[in-house]
Amino acid sequence: MFRGAQTVNLDGKGRIAIPTRYRPEIMAENQGRMVCTADINQPCLLLYPLNEWEKVEQMLCGLSSFDPLQRRIQRVMLGYATECELDASGRILLSNPLRQHAKLEKNIMLVGQLNKFEIWSEAEWQAQIEEDIAIGSGEEFAKSEALKDLSF
Numbered sequence: 742m743f744r745g746a747q748t749v750n751l752d753g754k755g756r757i758a759i760p761t762r763y764r765p766e767i768m769a770e771n772q773g774r775m776v777c778t779a780d781i782n783q784p785c786l787l788l789y790p791l792n793e794w795e796k797v798e799q800m801l802c803g804l805s806s807f808d809p810l811q812r813r814i815q816r817v818m819l820g821y822a823t824e825c826e827l828d829a830s831g832r833i834l835l836s837n838p839l840r841q842h843a844k845l846e847k848n849i850m851l852v853g854q855l856n857k858f859e860i861w862s863e864a865e866w867q868a869q870i871e872e873d874i875a876i877g878s879g880e881e882f883a884k885s886e887a888l889k890d891l892s893f
Contacts, residue, residue, distance in 0.1 A: 743853030748863065751849050755840055756832040757860070760851070764831050766790075773827035777835060777860070779842045781817050783869065786835070786843045786860040793856045794822070835860070 749757050776794035804811035825833035850866040852859040
């Protein structure tokens, strides 16, 4: 389970270090293999352990390649999907097209989403989280049927 948001550095070769607390689980369940792809809705990346990505991949393969919208989702998510393997230092390499999609520079945010990570540029993350908080305190949140019983 991946939780929390952390600032990590992107090195000159395009690698990021996965926090040490997550490495044993990734190694044990996935032999250090992960898949990174572009998020279809946000300027960020989605980083899945291989076993979780395979579930997503099956759903994507179940979409119709004849429906233009479904085909677009397949094209982006499958087209950008890149296998990554933890190296001996616990780092993964993010491909140049993926880094460009998410506008990644040196300081990035690695955000746990339970079964995956989101990878954001620090500036894009700050803007997105401010927007999310503003929406969360507005009328849209209150009108959502799915969220009406959510309490903290």
